[in-house]
Amino acid sequence: MFQLSxxxxxxxxxxxxxxxxxxxxxxGSCMALYLYLKNYVEPDVKVDIYLEKPADIFDxxxxxxxxRTQASAERYDVFFALDCEDSRLGMASELFSTAKTTVxxxxxxxxxxxxxxxxxxxxxxxxxxxxxxxxxRERMTAEIAKAIYIGIIHDTGVFQxxxxxxxxxxxxxxxxxxxxxxxALIEHTFYEKTYVQNQIxxxxxxxxxxxxxxxxxxxxxxxxxxxxxxxxxxxxDGIVSQLRNIRGVECAVFMYETDxxxxxxxxxxxxxxxxxxxxxxxGGGGHRKAAGCTMSGTFHDVINNLAVHIENQxxxxxx
Numbered sequence: 432m433f434q435l436s437x438x439x440x441x442x443x444x445x446x447x448x449x450x451x452x453x454x455x456x457x458x459g460s461c462m463a464l465y466l467y468l469k470n471y472v473e474p475d476v477k478v479d480i481y482l483e484k485p486a487d488i489f490d491x492x493x494x495x496x497x498x499r500t501q502a503s504a505e506r507y508d509v510f511f512a513l514d515c516e517d518s519r520l521g522m523a524s525e526l527f528s529t530a531k532t533t534v535x536x537x538x539x540x541x542x543x544x545x546x547x548x549x550x551x552x553x554x555x556x557x558x559x560x561x562x563x564x565x566x567x568r569e570r571m572t573a574e575i576a577k578a579i580y581i582g583i584i585h586d587t588g589v590f591q592x593x594x595x596x597x598x599x600x601x602x603x604x605x606x607x608x609x610x611x612x613x614x615a616l617i618e619h620t621f622y623e624k625t626y627v628q629n630q631i632x633x634x635x636x637x638x639x640x641x642x643x644x645x646x647x648x649x650x651x652x653x654x655x656x657x658x659x660x661x662x663x664x665x666x667x668d669g670i671v672s673q674l675r676n677i678r679g680v681e682c683a684v685f686m687y688e689t690d691x692x693x694x695x696x697x698x699x700x701x702x703x704x705x706x707x708x709x710x711x712x713x714g715g716g717g718h719r720k721a722a723g724c725t726m727s728g729t730f731h732d733v734i735n736n737l738a739v740h741i742e743n744q745x746x747x748x749x750x
Contacts, residue, residue, distance in 0.1 A: 432564060432565070433550060433565075435565045435567075436567075438509060438532065438534055438548055439468070441508075442472075442508035442532075443475070443477065444476070444477045444506075444507045444509075445476065445478045445507060446478075446481060446505075446507040446511070446523070446526060447461050447464055447465050447478070447480045447481070447510075447511045447513065448461065448480070448482060448513070448520050448523035448527065449482055449514045450514055450520065451483060451519055451520070452483060452664055452665075453485055453514075454585060454586075454668070455489070455582055455620065455621075456557045456558050456559050456582040456583070456585050456586040457482070457513065457515070457558070457582075458482070458485045458492070458495075458578075458582070459492075459557075459578045459580070459581040459582025460536070460558040460559040460561075460579070461482060461514075462480070462489075462492045462493075462494070462495060462578040463559060463562050463566075463575050463579045463582065464562050464565075465480045465494070465497075466493060466494060466574055466578060467566050467575050469494070470570060470572065470575075471570055479499055479503075480497065480498050480499065481499050481500075481523040481526065482499075483500060483521065484498070485498070486668070488620045488623070489581065489620065491619070491620075492574070492577065492578050492581065502523055502526055503526070505526065506526075506530065506531070507529075507531070508530070508531050508532065509530065509531070509532045509534065510530035510532070511534045511535075512527055512533065512534070512535045512536070512537075513536050514537055514538075514539075514558040515537060515542070516539075516541075516544075517533075517535070517545040518545075532547055533545070534546045534547070534548045534549075534550075535548070535551065536549075536550045536561050536562065536565075537551050537558055538553055538554075538555040538556070538557055538558050538561060538586075539553065539717060539718065540553035540707055540718060541707060541710075541711050541716030541717065541722075542716065550564075550565070554596070556583060556586060556587050556599040557582050557585075557586035557587065557599075558582065558586075559578075559580075559582025559586070560579075560599060562579060562582075563579050563602050563606075568605075571609070573610055576605075576606040576609040576611065577609070577616065579602075580603065580607070580611070580613060581616060581620055583599065583602070583603060584616075584617055584621055585620070585621060587599060588672065589617055590603070592721075593720060594718065594720075624669070627660050627662055628662070628666045628669075631652065631657075631662050631667065631670075632669065632673060634656065634660070635650040635651075635652055635667075635670045635674075635685065636650065636670075636673065636674070641680075642734070643738065643741065643745065645680070646679065646682070646745060647680065647681065647683070647684065648675075648677060648682075648684070649674075649683075649684040649685070649734050650674060650684075650685050650686075651686045651688075651694070652685075652686075652687040653687075654688045654689075657687065657688075664689075667685070670685050671683050671684070671685035671697040671698070672699055675700070681700060681704055682700040682701075682703075682704040682706065682741050683698065683700070684696065684698050684734065684737060685697045685698075686730070686733060689725065692727055692728055692729060693726070693727050694727075694728075694730070694733050695723065696713075696723055696724050696726050696733065696737070698710065698717075698721070698722050698723065698737075699721050700719075701720070702720070703744070704741055705744060706718075706719065706720065706721065708740075708744075709722070709737065709740045709741065709744075710722035710723055712740060713725075713726055713736075
């Protein structure tokens with residue numbers, strides 16, 4: 432772990448970004464670091480944050496409206512890439528590559544570090560947990576604590592997933608002591624769904640298919656269906672986890688069409704299938720029990736290719 436004060440020492444321009452299609456951990460960690468640096472640095476130091484527009488459920492985070500959704504032509508003194516490696520920064524990737532000092536903070540096992548300074552810890556529950564480690568507690572505010580808490584609950588499934596450690600719970604307890612309404616935060620950002628989000632989830636569950644003797648399940652949403660329900664990729668969050676909750680399922684696969692013969696694939700599993708290994712084979716990444724990638728082909732092409740790898744692991748487990 433590095434000293435944040437040393438990395439930003441003397442910097443006049445600082446930028447922060449995370450991965451494309453930002454999830455709760457990405458938004459929470461980026462906004463927490465942004466709010467902290469805005470409070471920490473001198474008034475004449477410029478701090479910018481670049482992300483695709485986050486889902487509306489995160490609108491309660493302080494200053495989230497300050498996120499820049501279009502890249503600029505600036506060259507920053509320090510650039511922080513959070514919750515991903517540089518190839519997933521999207522429109523901010525060029526800004527990262529031209530920065531004088533680059534910093535990469537992430538907890539994905541597939542990331543080997545893309546910055547001049549790296550803080551990668553696959554044992555951490557989330558990138559938000561790693562950001563917490565870097566911050567001076569005396570400079571922490573309730574709004575910063577709230578952003579970190581959001582990131583942690585989203586990547587731990589509200590402390591249900593196996594990446595939740597005793598350290599994670601101790602951090603959560605400290606964050607709660609800052610006095611924000613953590614119960615309402617969980618309800619609004621994690622559990623609450625719109626009517627159309629529940630509709631598309633219901634459709635995905637209804638049309639799901641069991642395979643490999645019922646140990647795996649897959650569901651798919653094409654662009655035509657998304658247009659019919661007036662939903663975007665942000666509205667599909669939670670579907671793969673719900674598929675995984677079905678009794679007897681060791682591995683769940685959910686995919687949605689992003690282009691002609693192209694799918695964004697999300698996988699969730701038990702201990703018996705390492706989906707990060709499978710995702711990495713197809714150019715993606717993630718964690719042992721939660722990973723994703725982008726794949727080309729028809730729906731049947733994609734699932735047949737994935738099934739080979741899933742079945743091999745299930746057979747290994749039997750041995």
